[in-house]
Amino acid sequence: MRGKRRALPALVIAMWMASQAFSPMAERAVAGGAPQQCFVLDDCSGVSALPSADDCEADDCACAQQIECYVRGQEPAILWPVLPGGSLEINRNFFHNRFVETRISPDALEDWVAFRDAPGRPASFAHGTIVYKQGFFPSDEDVGAPAVPAQSDYLMVKIAGYCPDGSSVGNSCLGGDWFALELNNADIGILEAGLVAESAKSTRCFACHAAAESADWLWQLHSFRRFP
Numbered sequence: 001m002r003g004k005r006r007a008l009p010a011l012v013i014a015m016w017m018a019s020q021a022f023s024p025m026a027e028r029a030v031a032g033g034a035p036q037q038c039f040v041l042d043d044c045s046g047v048s049a050l051p052s053a054d055d056c057e058a059d060d061c062a063c064a065q066q067i068e069c070y071v072r073g074q075e076p077a078i079l080w081p082v083l084p085g086g087s088l089e090i091n092r093n094f095f096h097n098r099f100v101e102t103r104i105s106p107d108a109l110e111d112w113v114a115f116r117d118a119p120g121r122p123a124s125f126a127h128g129t130i131v132y133k134q135g136f137f138p139s140d141e142d143v144g145a146p147a148v149p150a151q152s153d154y155l156m157v158k159i160a161g162y163c164p165d166g167s168s169v170g171n172s173c174l175g176g177d178w179f180a181l182e183l184n185n186a187d188i189g190i191l192e193a194g195l196v197a198e199s200a201k202s203t204r205c206f207a208c209h210a211a212a213e214s215a216d217w218l219w220q221l222h223s224f225r226r227f228p
């Protein structure tokens with residue numbers, strides 16, 4: 001996550017805080033007919049832990065903001081290990097950016113390698129595991145090479161007991177315990193820096209990630225296990 005962050009005018013923040021304080025949750029999702037936008041926080045002081053499942057079920061945006069703050073403080077783009085096979089290169093898959101680089105919270109790297117090397121074994125990461133992926137644009141001169149970092153960040157965070165909105169089917173949950181969010185991280189074209197896509201609703205992510213259930217909903221792990 002970049003250091004430079006969109007500074008929202010104080011008035012907008014004040015209006016947003018007032019709307020959060022005074023409108024019931026159900027109304028907040030639809031402000032003037034359009035979904036309310038969710039931006040990352042400028043000030044992360046006071047955030048020292050990931051949110052709980054209850055926090056995330058109560059408010060997707062507040063959950064995403066807390067996650068983003070927590071992860072930002074860890075400087076993942078510098079300090080976290082790149083996943084085996086997740087280094088910056090052209091992305092041949094049908095979704096996400098043309099170039100991606102994928103990292104994992106350090107404690108979970110060993111599990112990733114163990115699950116990768118045991119394809120028959122259902123994968124299940126520890127709660128608190130975070131997968132962090134950055135998207136990149138190519139340069140104008142060479143469309144085949146990544147050049148402009150941080151078009152988007154994608155985060156998947158495993159939170160004990162969480163189930164994405166509307167994803168529970170009987171006793172099982174599409175998307176396991178993962179909260180997923182996409183962050184627009186640069187003022188490029190239509191993207192606004194700091195905007196959490198789709199107001200932080202992670203359900204749409206699992207339309208695709210559902211196919212990777214046996215790899216704990218993680219596509220890259222699923223691909224390695226199926227096509228080593």
Ligand code: HEC
Nearest residue numbers: 093095096131133154155156180181182205208218219220
């Ligand atoms: C159209 C299908 C599709 C959708 C929708 C989708 N993904 Fe993915 N995702 C993939 C594929 C394929 C990969 C593996 C290739 C890659 O890393 O880009 C992947 C990989 C990832 C990874 C790296 C870890 C892993 O699973 O391998 C993260 C993190 C991620 N996606 C987050 C998200 C988030 C957050 C959303 C929703 C905002 C989302 N994805 C929506 C298809 C999808």
